[in-house]
Amino acid sequence: MSEFLDLEAQDGIRMPWNVIPGTREDALSCVVPISAIYTPLKQVPDIPVLPYSPLRCRMCRSILNPFSIVDYVAKIWVCPFCFQRNHFPQHYSSISESNLPAELFPQYTTVEYISTAETGPVVPPVFMFVVDTCMIEEEIGYLKSALAQVVELLPDNSLVGFITFGTYVQVHELGFGLLPKSYVFKGTKEVTKDEMLDQMCFFAGKRKPTTGVIAGTRDGLSSESIARFLLPASECNRRIAKGPLACSS
Ligand SMILES: [Zn+2]
Structure with missing residues (x-):
């Protein structure tokens, strides 16, 4: 144990x-x-810090880690999340079972990387709250105050998004300040990723990438469309009280 x-x-x-x-x-x-x-942002004493940028899976963007399967002869690693085979870049050419990069050390299951010119500017942490609202009204009150406390504790530069689910799944457009606005999906109906991207107008009038994850501006999303759903934590509490938990069922 x-x-x-x-x-x-x-x-x-x-x-x-x-x-x-x-x-x-x-x-x-x-x-x-x-x-x-x-536990996100857990303070880990003596966390290893690697002075270079991580290798990412070209399909799902996961990072090379001790659970990846590595073919040292062919210089390929298999992503444990999506099973995509990825070639090591040139600067990993000396990799072997006896010459591992630190991120493959079995005990290095949590490491930090130093941001470099290659990794680009540091993006703020994003917290997406996915909240089950199937509860009695009194509990909704407790939930609201608990969420307000949690949002208060987030780092100032965090971005916050909200999805609630009860009879329907609601993706809340927190960035729309005039009135509470959300995209509603029926819980019993299967919706594909493409349908969702279309319905939520992420690529209105523009071509969207055909493969891989779509997670940020480098995948073709505009920063305006991201800002519709992710709000700085400092602006969040008032909006949440009026929006996501005021109109859930
Ligand atoms: Zn992958």
């Missing part, structure tokens, strides 16, 4: 299960779903 507590202290992650079900039957009989509770 202590090894799991150590991992929590190091990585800020706790899972209800420490063993993944090995068979379909085991998976089906799990009453508590496999999930993870993660």
